[in-house]
Every structure is written in C-alpha cells, then in structure tokens.
Amino acid sequence: MGSRGCVRFRGIYVLPIRGKKCLIIDPKLGGSLSSIIQTSLLKEHGVELRHLSAEPIQSDCTKVVFLVRSKIDLMKFICSNVHNDISKGLQREYHVYFVPRRAVVCEKVLEDEKVHQLMTIGEYPLYVVPLDEDVLSFELDLAYKESQVDGDTSSLWHIAKAIHKLEFSFGVIPNVRAKGKASVRVADILNHMQAEEPVNSPDMVVPEINTLILLDREVDMVTPMCSQLTYEGLIDEFLHINNGSVELDASIMGVQQEGKKIKVPLNSSDKLFKEIRDLNFEVVVQILRQKATSMKQDYTEMTTTTQTVSELKDFVKKLNSLPEITRHINLAQHLSTFTSKPSFLGQLDMEHTIVEAQSYDICYEYIEEMIHKQEPLVNVLRLLILFSVTNSGLPKKHFDYLRRELLHSYGFEHMATLNNLEKAGLLKKQETKSNWLTIKRALQLVVDDTDTANPNDIAYVFSGYAPLSIRLIQHAVRSG
Template sequence: MAQIPNLDNAPVNLASLREQSQKDLLNILKNIRGKKCLVIDPKIGGSLSLLIQTSLLRENDAELRHLSAEPVQTECSKILYLVRPQINLMKFISSNIQYDLSKGVQREYFVYFVPRRTVVCEKIFEEEKVHHILTIGEYPFYLLPLDEDVLSFELDLAYKECYVDGDTSSVWHIAKAIHKLEFSFGIVPNVRAKGRAATKVADILNSLQVEEPVNAADMGIPEINTLILLDREVDMVTPMCFQLTYEGLLDEILQINNGSVEVDGTVMGQQDGKKIKVPLNSSDKLYKEIRDMNYEVVVQVLRQKATSIQQDYAEVKSTSQSVSKLRDFAKKLYSVPEIARHVNLAHHLQSFTCKPSFHARLDIEQTILELQNFEACFEYIEEMIHKQEPLVNVLRLLVLFSITNSGLPKKNFDYLRREILHSYGFEHMPTLYNLEKAGLFKKQESKSNWLTIARALQLIVEDTETANPNDISYIFSGYAPLSIRLIQHAIRSGWRSIEEIMKLLPGPHVDLKRGASSYSSLDANPIFQSNLDRVADGRRSLALVIFIGGVTYAEIAALRFLSSQEGMGYDFIVGTTKMVNGTTMLETLMMNNV
C-alpha cells in the first residue's frame, strides 16, 4: 500500500494542493542543472515522504542526504539544502561549507528555506562568512495533506513557541497557509476563533486579504463555508487524556509518525525482528472503517470479519459453488492482508491494554475529570513519582490534575515539585518552569470552574454506548472532548448560546463575517444566525477546523462522528500545526533539559 495517502475522496480538491507543492519542488531541482546532492532537514524529510516519491527526486538527478553536523559525503559539485529557518540548522550548513573550503573542495551551494527565508538565519550565514557563496531561495510548502480530511502545517513546536517562548511566527504561517487555500477554494465567509493565537490568525487573515486580495467575484460560491480556529490552550484537558479509539491508541502506544507506525517484524507475524513501517491512512479501506471506533469494539469487528472469511472458506471447500459465488469469495480474499495487518496490530495493543496498570490509569483519569477524591488523585501521582515511572507519564496526569483544579494548593504544588526534582534530577527544573509558564502546572489562585464548564457542555456522560454510539463521549468511554463540544456549538447555534461558558475558557473569542473591514467580538454581535452558514444550493456545508498547537486523533474521530450524524449537514476538514498526544506535547516542553 502506498505511503502517500489517496486524496480522491477529499471534500475539496486537496490533490491539486499536493500537486502544486510537488511541482514547486521539482522546479527547484530542474533549475539547478546537472547532478546535485539534495540535503534535507530530517524533519522535512518525513513530510516529503507523504508528498512525493523519492524516485521522482532521483529522476531529476538528485541524490539524497539528511542534514547533520557531519560533513556531506558526495561527489556532486552542486549541493542543495532544503531546510526550515532554524538557527541550529544554519550552523550545520555553515560548518559543512567551511569543511569543504578547508579541504579545497569547490562547489556551488543552494539553500532553500521552507516555507520562507528569515533575516535571522541569513545573518548567521553572514557571521559565519559563507553568505557570499550561497544562492538563497524559498520553497513555499505551507500545508501537507495527511489524509483526505486532515491537513498539517508541520509546525512541531507551535504550542511551545506560542505559550512558553512568546514567539508567534507560527501564527503568521497559519494565516498565510489559509490565505493560500482561499486562492484555490474561495474566501471563507464565516470565521469563528477562540483563544489568543486563533484571534490573531483571524486578524492577520484580514490584513492579508487587504494586501493580496482573493477576487471573490472570480471564485464563485466558496467551497469552504466556515472556518473555526481553536487554540490548543483553550482545551488542554483532552490531549492529556489517554485516547481510546483504535487510531488514538496506536498513536499513544506506537506513535504514528508521518502516516505510519514502525514495529518489529515479529509483531506483524514475520520471522525476523527487523523494523517495518505500516502505513495508516484512508487508502486502507478496513482502517478507514475501524480507525475511529472505540478500541474494544474494533477487536470484536476484526474477530467477526476473520470468522466470516473462515466460514466462507469452509463452505467453498465442502460444497460445489456457482462461479458467481466463487467470485464473491475471491473478492473477500482481497481483504485478507488488511485483516491480518490489523489483527496483528490489535493483538500487540492488547498486550498493553490488558494490564491492570492500564485500567488503573483510566480510572484515575476519570476520577480527576469528575473532580472526585482530591486526596486519592494526589496520592496516585505521588506514588508514580516514588516508583520513578517515566516522567512524561507523571507529568501528563499532573497537568490534567492541575488544569481541572485550576492549579494546586501551594502546599501540594510545592511538595510535588520538590519530589519530582528529587526523584528525576534537578536538570528537570526548566521543564517545570515551562509547564508553569504555559499554565499547565501551577499554584491555585482561584476556585476551579471545571465542573461548571463540564456540566454546561455535558462533558461527562454516564453509561456511554461504545458499540453503537450516539454521542462523541464514546471516544474516551465517558468524556466528551471539550474542544469538539465547542465546535458542535459553533456549528449548530453559535457561541452566543454559551457566552458565559466561553468567558470561563482561556482567551478572547471573535466572530467574523468576511468582506467586512474588521471583525467584532460576539458581545458586539448579538444577533447570531447559524442559518447564515448554510450554502445556498442545499449542498452539505464544509467547515475547516484549525487547531493551533496540535490536535489528537481522538478529536478528529469525534469530528468525523459528528459529521455522520443525521441533521448535521456539515463535513469537516481538520487543519493542525501537528498531530499530537499528551506525551508528544509535553516532550516539546522537556526539550531544553541538559
């Protein structure tokens, strides 16, 4: 199965976006005549694997290398660096070039920034005295389709940059990417944003429309009807919860990277233990069917499918079948490799989910979400620290505990902070500082409003039906993601109906009707009509939902579920700075440790 996802069933023509990005890259290669060495920033390498086949790059006389501190080993006289504008990467490039110069090697050097050049990076080249021998360009790669309804801006550090470092360059990047989309699909008429970064994106989007206007008259009816921008900061509870959909669990346990998981061959039933990559996207029809189901249900579905084929096989062997029945059976056999693949993966996941510690973890999560038994939750986290469980696992529950309680009382906060440093080492002080700065682990300064929010938005749902769900709470077996409840309200009746709850959540919220010279807050726009969102000709409307700071697979599953509900009338495309889970998010805040 192809690593590059099939986009034929996308609600808008995402394939054209991908083709344009491919074309832009191939043009860069063609403009550098002859044989060249393409040195790729490793992070971009993963993204490019979902964009273009490496054989196409080789056909354009490019041999591939990954950028590192080590000198580039190549016979080519032309070297093309494809990199994000990051200072450490500029230093790698400079040292590579200086090494060549010290050896008397003469080459032509090209640096293409993804998606745009920055003054800071060019300054590094000047300081390192290599600027004069470089040809500098840009590769405007802003959006990567991960699947037929998911787009990524590939901004791994957006959350940390926005909420810890105070660097809002990713906000500009997102606005620019949306504006580029509008040149393909028309001006989005309705924009709703919640959070500091989200409202800033809406603001920049307005400015870009003034500077580089999309001609609405030429575009006809916009293909995307509504844009919802949501800061990750608005709902940090959901990513800290352990995902219980099949796809979410695969990400939690095996970590989905660039649309695939890497596992030992033995997991997939092979004799040798070599690592193999298993692609995971909508091209796999069975995966598309089961990815968003609660994990417990997936095991039953796979068992039924395997049993059905077994029974058909027994029938074919024991009786003489008509040609048409044999043909039907042969069609079923095509799905056997897919079934085997997911049976193997599900069996591997089960080795984790059957452990008592897994269920204990889910129980304590539920207790924290319901704001029950503070002491029991505190002691559970304390015990994790004393057992020296992986620090990121401790922090994940600690952050959930802190957010739902609006911080911890000073005595508890100081105690847990001290215990973490004693157990894991004082080199983790920067991590605790980052968590505090982002408001994820802090001292309690006011009474918690979590239960008020949870009750008003029906976030905790008892007796959730996971096999035949009728609500998004099936995703976490009883917890409905706050972020998706907000989107539900934004689509159905607007945020005005939950105005008081919106004020309890971080950051401002705005509602923008495009074409106006500015946008106003919902306070200043009391008459909100959700029917303004409906497209004129009765087609299903399309909403682009963008998460600034990352989205989980569980939240995407919840949006797909909403879209499938009777009377919804909306399809969703999800845009995100990066696919995340609680662990990968917290790891970005732990990166500065020595």
C-alpha cells in the first residue's frame, strides 16, 4: 500500500477502486493529472472523466471518485452533487481523495452537510508534478497570496514534505540554504521531518542532490513584474503556458477548423523547442528563418538534381523535423503580433527606466497616463508594483491619487485587489528610503551592452536586467 489509501504501481499512486467509475476532478488538478497519466489510458480502463462543478453528475456510474484539493468551496460542490443524487433516488458509492492531503476543516463541511458517512475518504499524495525532464513543480499557484494575505502558511508544510519525499529517492540533501522567513521555516520543517521519518538509504553513500537553495518570492518581487524576452518567456507572457503546453485557436497553427482549440506541447520532447526556448525572441526568429530557407534549398536541389540513396535518406531525416519547424514558425508569427505593438515596446522602455531608477517623475506620469487610457489592468498593476517595490513604496499623496484613479477607471470592484496588494506589501505608502540603488549596484543587476545572440550573462533574458533572485543564487553557489 502507498500513502493513506493509495496503491503504488510503477511509481504512480493508483486509487484502489474496482468497477466502472466516474472520476470527477477539481479543474485545477486536470493539467497536473495529465502530466502523469494520459486521459486515453483512464478511458481504456472504463473511467469516465468529469470536472467538478455545482452542476449535477451526468453519469450512470455506480462508483464516483472525487479528486480535489482541500478547499471549502469544492466541498460545497461535492455536497451539492451528492444531495442531487439523493433527491433523485440514485444510489452510488462515493470516494473523496484529497490532494495532497486531507484537511479537518473540509471534512467538517462534509459532516455538517450529512454526507460524510456516505463517503470513503483518502489522500492522493501528489506533492510535485514533473513539467519537463529537469523541472518539478509544486503547483501551489496561490501559495504567495495565501501566505502573505490570508496568513495561511500550510503551503510551507507541503513544500517541505515534497522535498522530503524527493530525499527518499535521491538521498538526504547535505547542504540547505534558505533566504527569507518562509524559506527558513521550510528548512526547519524539513529538519523535523528528517528526524521523525529518517531517510534510510544504505545503498546511497553519496546523495544525488548536493545543494538545495530555498528562496522566498518576496525577496525578489522585481523580476516577475518585468517582461521576459526569451522565446518561452514571451509565449508564457502572452499565451500563458499551463502544465507544459498552451491552448490556441486551430487557425493560429495553420489548421482550418473554425472554433477548434489545439493544445501545443512545450517541453524538451520537442527537440527544436529545447534548442530555442531560452534564446532571445529576435534570435529565435532568425534561426527559424534559416531553418526554413535551408529546407527550401534542400527541396529545390532534390527536385532538380539526381540524388544518391544516402542523400535522399538525409533529406527524409530533415523532413521529419518539418512539423516542429512549422509549429514554431506559426507560434513566432503569432507572438510577433504582440511584440510589435507600440504599447508593449513602450512598457518595456518604462520597465527599464524604473529598474535603472532613472526618473521618478517620468515613471509616475507614464503610469498615470496608462490608467487614464484604461490600458489592460494587469499591465498597469505590474508596472505600478514594479515602481512601488523599487521605491520602497510611493509618497502618500501619489499613492492615494493613483489608487483613487485606478478605482475610477476600472471600477470599485477592484478595491479588494488593491487592498490585497497593499497587505502583501507590493503596493504601499513610502515609509523608508529606498535601498534599490544600493542593491542594483552591489549585485550588478543592470548590465550594459548585453549580447543577445551570444549571451555571457543572465541579464540577456530581460535585455539588460539580471534577475535579483538569480544573482542571489549565483552568489550562494560561488560562496559554497
């Protein structure tokens, strides 16, 4: 048996329920689950797949499995589904599996709604999700908000638990470095877990992971507010990568099927993407142009001259990469419609002006103008947060004025958002003098004359700004 009610089979925890089943998934877990097991495989084993909502279950299955995060609103959906079945006289066998662990407050909701006794409760210990061959994700996208705004630090336990589970496969990590209050807390929890549940690995004399660096997000709130200029960064910026793929209209990818969406995988299994993902977008466009031109020349030569069998074989090999080239040419062409917009180019210039701390007044007036023009709210807030963070807040007069103008331009329903940003310390009144200039100089965060084609510094990712978090990691490794 695996962890609390799950059977482990070939590295995957399997829910031990036999017979025809309806698997109802928390929508946020859908992408994570698809990274581990193919939907087609579930269907082959007689599993009907549904997303959890308040709508009644449309299925004749006698066994229903809910796979959910420990969220109260999701418990209400489950209760609604069960009550609907009862009102129709339907008899089903219910199972609820919490990801990654159950919560007392959620089970209390099920008890209050008189459905707890009808259910088998378990846990599905999915703490990390493999997004690529060298990337694992906790998939805790609300952790920062929960921790900084709601005061809920349960995500720190999840992170420590995930790391501890990794240690059972790779050995105890000997060097753990933490920067920031939350990271120090994760390191402490990890130490307690190692003491309570030691990693016994007599075969593993040398651990496979030498150093773990834990870094609080709040240590570097500048970087996520800046626009990434690598190929993968821009895809995420405008098209939003989710679980290693993007979903696009079929027409963008050259498929003439009106209204149809296509999921485009973006990971290392795509050899061309692996080659170009971290390059500056302008360099990527040049590479794709060269590859397309080379393919065209090869085709012309093949049709106009006699080819040996060996030469034909080489050409066919190149043809195998044609779908990948076509895919990325279509993606790059679509991205260009965003990157060529004056609004995007103007925002890039302003990001650099703010990061370089060149002129407070110019930055302030630019943001004020964006608000009055009603530019997309997310763009305005990102620039405003960047401005606030690098200045240790805004003078009270400017803070109150911009806050008022935001609510007038975008609606008072955004008051909660502004309050949360203030609570998290991202948008605040200036109380102390900014130390951004000192940090910028000490860590060489701004690098002039970066070579985007042949970069020798991480600053090429943001065309001259080196991410603060990366500089901290570089210093930690060098002093190691």
